[in-house]
Amino acid sequence: MRLWAQRASGQLDSKVKCLVEWLNTHIRPGKKWGHERVILFTEYRATQNWLKEVLAQHGFTGGERTLTM
Numbered sequence: 001m002r003l004w005a006q007r008a009s010g011q012l013d014s015k016v017k018c019l020v021e022w023l024n025t026h027i028r029p030g031k032k033w034g035h036e037r038v039i040l041f042t043e044y045r046a047t048q049n050w051l052k053e054v055l056a057q058h059g060f061t062g063g064e065r066t067l068t069m
Helices: 002-009 014-026 045-057
Strands: none
Touching: 014 045
């Protein structure tokens, strides 16, 4: 069970996959940044940290591209 949980924890859920796809299509088409910006809201700090990590893995946090409050 623990092994299954470890493997599952590294996979993205469908909402984050959709978000990353949307960002790549509308905010960074063809790996080139556009002029649009996005604000994401979440209730929990743990979700915020996890989401920032996921976005970093997909190249969305270079420089000052991602700010958190």
